[in-house]
């Protein structure tokens with residue numbers, strides 16, 4: 001894990017009419033959007049407090065298709081089975097398995113059927129702002145700056161009723177209307193291998209790890225600063241994979257506890273009585289004169305990485321970027337507040353903050 005050398009992705013958050021671009025969005029563990037309060041409350045929700053980007057969770061509500069247009073010269077997706085149909089079957093299994101990783105987390109509102117059955121398309125360059133969630137292995141994009149292996153472009157709405165292409169009209173602010181996952185196609189430098197093909201292709205990146213990370217973005221995650229988290233922004237070194245491989249018994253084995261906690265925060269399950277713990281506080285500078293004079297109203301430290309560690313096991317259970325709080329109707333206060341939710345009750349936690 002030490003040789004994490006390549007940037008996994010620039011998570012580009014493009015939105016319509018009210019957009020947070022990557023540098024701001026990445027300051028949080030989740031992609032957030034500020035509702036467009038210039039609209040009537042029936043459209044904006046009536047509060048300017050930032051909202052987490054999220055998908056709807058009923059069965060079939062996240063419908064991905066993937067483009068079977070693969071590169072042959074150079075090959076960027078390496079499979080064990082070399083026949084044309086066997087290759088597609090193997091890739092499809094990796095995609096389904098990566099989705100099952102996130103669906104395998106207990107104590108969330110996401111169920112096994114939240115992802116609709118995968119479909120395929122033979123369309124070239126199938127990714128775009130069309131309201132159809134797509135996975136592309138062939139599509140060049142300006143976001144592929146040096147070192148970017150893959151990225152996910154997410155369109156989040158800042159108002160109720162908005163549609164993108166053929167997406168349904170948004171019923172909540174923060175709803176993700178389009179999420180497309182792009183794998184770098186350009187590369188003689190970059191190849192991705194299925195878990196079956198990885199051992200014999202040690203210079204390739206693990207397709208399952210990179211895709212599982214990207215699917216996290218499609219669910220509303222930004223990056224985590226916890227190195228053992230799937231949402232850490234750097235890919236595992238070529239020939240290696242993140243965490244453990246998923247198993248029938250533990251389909252979410254590749255994830256870190258920080259990912260699981262984040263998913264429970266994003267998609268809370270009211271029936272989950274275990275993960276109801278929350279730790280909240282504020283981070284202040286030792287010297288209050290260290291606070292910026294501008295903008296006014298900054299009373300706490302912004303951008304602290306606050307970590308909750310299980311005292312018994314030493315495991316990092318959840319971490320967040322602190323710095324603000326917001327009570328409807330807003331606006332956000334830059335008062336140094338952090339909050340880590342969805343922690344298991346009945347445990348003791350050590351909390352520390354770092355820059």
Ligand SMILES: [Zn+2]
Nearest residue numbers: 008009011233
């Ligand atoms: Zn990422």
